Amino acid sequence: MIEMYAALVNRRFWKAVADAGSVPFAGRLLYSFAIAVLANRTGRLIKFENVGLRYGMGPEVLRDVSFHIPKQSFQFLTGPSGAGKTTLLRLLFMSLRPTRGLITIFNKDMAMIEPAELPLLRRRIGVVFQDFRLLDHMTIYENVGLPLRVRGKEESSYQHDVLELLKWVGLGERIHALPPVLSGGEKQRVAIARALIDQPEILLADEPTGNVDTPMAQRLLRLFLELNRLGTAVVIATHDLGLMDQVDARRMILSNGQLEIYE
Amino acid sequence: MPKGAGSRLPRSVGPWKKGTGEKSRVPGLRTLAPIVPNANAASQALILVIAIMSFLACLAVGAVSLVNKSAETWQSQIAREATIQIRPGDDFDMDAALEKARSLAAGFPGVRGARIIGRDETVALLEPWLGSGLGFDELPVPRLVVVTVDEAAPPEFSALRDTIIGSVPNASLDDHRAWVDRLVSMARTTTVIGVCILVLVLTALVLTVIFATRGAMSGSQHVIEVLHFVGARSGFIARQFQTRFLLSGIWGGLIGGGAATVVFLLVSWWAARNIITPEGEQASAFFGDFAIGAGAYAGVFAVIVLVGFLTALTTRITVLRTLRDIDDRRADPGRLD
Ligand SMILES: Nc1ncnc2c1ncn2[C@@H]1O[C@H](COP(=O)(O)OP(=O)(O)O)[C@@H](O)[C@H]1O
Ligand SMILES: [Mg+2]
Numbered sequence: 001m002i003e004m005y006a007a008l009v010n011r012r013f014w015k016a017v018a019d020a021g022s023v024p025f026a027g028r029l030l031y032s033f034a035i036a037v038l039a040n041r042t043g044r045l046i047k048f049e050n051v052g053l054r055y056g057m058g059p060e061v062l063r064d065v066s067f068h069i070p071k072q073s074f075q076f077l078t079g080p081s082g083a084g085k086t087t088l089l090r091l092l093f094m095s096l097r098p099t100r101g102l103i104t105i106f107n108k109d110m111a112m113i114e115p116a117e118l119p120l121l122r123r124r125i126g127v128v129f130q131d132f133r134l135l136d137h138m139t140i141y142e143n144v145g146l147p148l149r150v151r152g153k154e155e156s157s158y159q160h161d162v163l164e165l166l167k168w169v170g171l172g173e174r175i176h177a178l179p180p181v182l183s184g185g186e187k188q189r190v191a192i193a194r195a196l197i198d199q200p201e202i203l204l205a206d207e208p209t210g211n212v213d214t215p216m217a218q219r220l221l222r223l224f225l226e227l228n229r230l231g232t233a234v235v236i237a238t239h240d241l242g243l244m245d246q247v248d249a250r251r252m253i254l255s256n257g258q259l260e261i262y263e
Numbered sequence: 264m265p266k267g268a269g270s271r272l273p274r275s276v277g278p279w280k281k282g283t284g285e286k287s288r289v290p291g292l293r294t295l296a297p298i299v300p301n302a303n304a305a306s307q308a309l310i311l312v313i314a315i316m317s318f319l320a321c322l323a324v325g326a327v328s329l330v331n332k333s334a335e336t337w338q339s340q341i342a343r344e345a346t347i348q349i350r351p352g353d354d355f356d357m358d359a360a361l362e363k364a365r366s367l368a369a370g371f372p373g374v375r376g377a378r379i380i381g382r383d384e385t386v387a388l389l390e391p392w393l394g395s396g397l398g399f400d401e402l403p404v405p406r407l408v409v410v411t412v413d414e415a416a417p418p419e420f421s422a423l424r425d426t427i428i429g430s431v432p433n434a435s436l437d438d439h440r441a442w443v444d445r446l447v448s449m450a451r452t453t454t455v456i457g458v459c460i461l462v463l464v465l466t467a468l469v470l471t472v473i474f475a476t477r478g479a480m481s482g483s484q485h486v487i488e489v490l491h492f493v494g495a496r497s498g499f500i501a502r503q504f505q506t507r508f509l510l511s512g513i514w515g516g517l518i519g520g521g522a523a524t525v526v527f528l529l530v531s532w533w534a535a536r537n538i539i540t541p542e543g544e545q546a547s548a549f550f551g552d553f554a555i556g557a558g559a560y561a562g563v564f565a566v567i568v569l570v571g572f573l574t575a576l577t578t579r580i581t582v583l584r585t586l587r588d589i590d591d592r593r594a595d596p597g598r599l600d
Contacts, residue, residue: 095492095589115590116496123494133489137300141292150495155295175292194493 044068045202045233046092051101053087061087063257065101069202069235074228076244077237079254085237086130088254089204092235093127094118106201123151126195126232128205132187134179134194140166141175144193151198162197169193169223184211188220202233209243217243299486299507306508309479310515313574316468317519317566323464324562325527327457332556334450339414345423345438347377347408352433361406364431368410371426373418375411465569472570476508476577487585501582505575512574516567523563 047068054060061084069075069092077085090096091103094110103110106121113121134143141162142149148158166172169189179187188211195203205224209217221243228234238244244251251262347364351357361379368377380388385406393402412418424436483504490500 093492118590119491119494119496122492127492129492133485133492135300135486135489138296139293142296145295146298146490147493149295149298150490150493150499152499159292198494 044070045106047102047104048091049102049104051091051098051103053084053091053096053099060099060257062091062098062254062259065257065259067252067259067261069233071201072228072231072233073250074225074234074247075236075250075252076247077235077252077254078239078241078244081239083254084257085239085254086206088259089127089206089235089237092202092204093125094122123147123198124201126198126200126203128188128191128195128203128208130206130210132179132191134187134190136179139176139178140171140182140190143179143190144197147194147198158197162193165193165197170219185213185216185220188212188216192220192223196227196232200232202235203227204235204237206237207239208236209238209240214242218246221246297507298490298503299483303482305479305482306511309475309508309574310511310518312471312475313512313515313570314518314522316464316471317516317570318522319519320461320464320468320566321520321523321559321563322526323457323461324566325523325559327454327461328556328559328562330450330453330457332558334447334454342417342439342443343412343414345410345412345420345436347410347427347431348405348435348437349408349431350405350433350435351403355433357406360431360434361408364408364427364434367426367430368408368423371418371423373413373416374423375413377408377410380407380409468566468570469573472512472573473577476512476574477581479508479511480504480578480581484585487582488589491586491589497583497586500586501579504578504582508578509571509575513567513571516570519570520563520567524560527559 045068049066051062051065052060053062065088077088079085087096091098092105094105094113097110105113106124108121135146138146144166145155145158145162148162149155163172163175166175169192171186171189171193174182174186177186179190182190188208192205192208195205203224208220208224212220217240224234224236225247253260253262347368349357349360349364365377365379368374385404389404410423420436420438420440424438427434427436487500487504490503491497
């Protein structure tokens with residue numbers, strides 16, 4: 001499975017290199033190398049500094065939260081129900097703005113990001129929503145291809161990738177099904193596949209094991225770990241302690257609006 | 264990575280065919296579903312509402328165009344003629360007087376020609392009122408000379424009147440001015456009323472299209488949000504919805520406009536068929552030949568274009584507003600939905 005995804009990644013990479021046209025090959029290689037070095041220089045995708053958030057006149061759901069998400073890292077975001085996990089993920093996905101503090105995403109101050117720029121930044125982030133948010137009139141295959149379709153790509157250019165990815169999440173036989181007929185675990189995996197299809201630099205998953213039994217939860221966890229080994233940073237929000245005990249990963253624990261981190 | 268021999272997938276296979284369970288088989292994929300969900304009850308209602316409103320608007324356009332054209336016809340037909348009336352009298356040579364009036368009028372500048380209404384024709388004209396078999400010679404029936412006027416350069420009616428009255432005893436000239444004035448003002452009133460009704464109908468059309476479009480879109484909030492979150496730009500999302508609803512709008516407009524066109528054609532056909540009967544003649548005297556002019560058909564076309572434009576614009580504004588709403592909520596976490 002890993003090999004499959006790696007091949008997928010590599011094929012894309014070499015295609016991109018080949019597509020660059022008239023630039024000499026060595027130049028292209030140097031360029032991509034330089035980009036990689038520059039990007040790695042900071043080593044962090046997202047940085048929170050003293051972030052606070054309150055809904056309306058309510059209490060502060062998050063207080064003085066500071067942390068960063070390193071490249072290619074794997075972490076659990078945990079805490080009791082209502083602790084603010086979903087809220088924190090929404091901040092990470094830029095669908096909420098903090099009431100105070102500074103958030104830096106891909107080296108950009110979030111307060112300075114223009115609305116028109118948001119879709120482009122979001123394309124670098126994959127999200128698995130707690131309620132999946134699949135489109136019911138599209139098949140699994142079409143749902144997973146949707147992010148590429150809205151980026152203006154031709155179907156023929158991504159057809160194969162989508163089918164491969166669906167096989168990878170174990171839905172190779174269900175590509176024609178519509179979301180309403182799927183089980184919770186299947187929907188979960190469609191949502192995951194859709195989040196991954198454009199190879200995001202970071203994956204945010206909100207309670208991805210909330211709707212599935214233990215074997216399926218373990219399967220999904222293995223899937224996230226493989227993904228992480230291939231280079232994607234992963235943040236999993238969960239209150240499932242059993243799940244976290246299976247992996248020795250960074251834990252970000254929310255309680256009373258404060259965040260503690262156990263490396 | 265295993266790449267099957269058939270990585271190009273046949274698109275023709277039906278959409279709901281389930282996988283067969285064979286791992287090596289490359290499945291057929293249906294043509295991509297449209298990004299905006301296909302016609303649901305709301306968008307069918309939208310088409311229906313737009314069709315009905317377009318129909319009414321087109322009828323209003325046609326009616327106004329008909330009245331307007333008839334008014335012009337009345338005006339020009341009546342203004343094209345004047346009548347010299349000669350009353351009979353004792354020891355009066357009617358034929359000589361008629362002939363004198365005719366030649367005087369015909370020679371007058373601005374007059375195209377003059378024609379005496381003969382005995383038989385006069386009898387025919389009077390028949391509806393007096394019945395047939397009447398003793399024409401026993402009654403003091405006035406006789407008429409119809410003067411055809413050059414509309415472009417009408418004669419000086421007062422000079423013509425003075426000339427005729429001065430030379431022919433018992434004569435008077437009716438230039439139809441009173442009729443023309445009355446008809447013109449009536450036609451103007453009718454046109455103004457028609458235009459007012461048209462404005463009302465068009466306003467109703469605009470509002471209906473806007474509200475029906477927004478109603479049909481109310482179920483699309485979820486789709487807009489998902490597209491937004493998977494990285495679609497606002498312009499892309501707006502375009503998807505716009506195209507879909509533009510088609511609905513034009514479709515509704517075509518149905519309504521088409522129905523109105525059929526009505527116009529039926530009316531024209533009916534009028535053409537009935538024009539030979541007395542009732543038809545009366546009707547055509549009032550409404551011209553009932554031919555619904557090119558103006559009405561242009562109006563139908565304009566209504567369809569207007570409806571299409573409105574639906575597309577409303578859709579675009581609604582989508583962009585929904586997206587701005589999502590963004591506002593982003594900026595203001597305290598806002599509850
Ligand atoms: N849109 C909202 N408006 C007001 N309060 C909210 C909203 N969303 C979440 N909250 C509140 O914020 C707190 C944290 O919620 P949430 O982030 O969903 O927690 P978790 O995902 O950890 O269960 C809860 O007390 C919840 O009631
Ligand atoms: Mg939650």
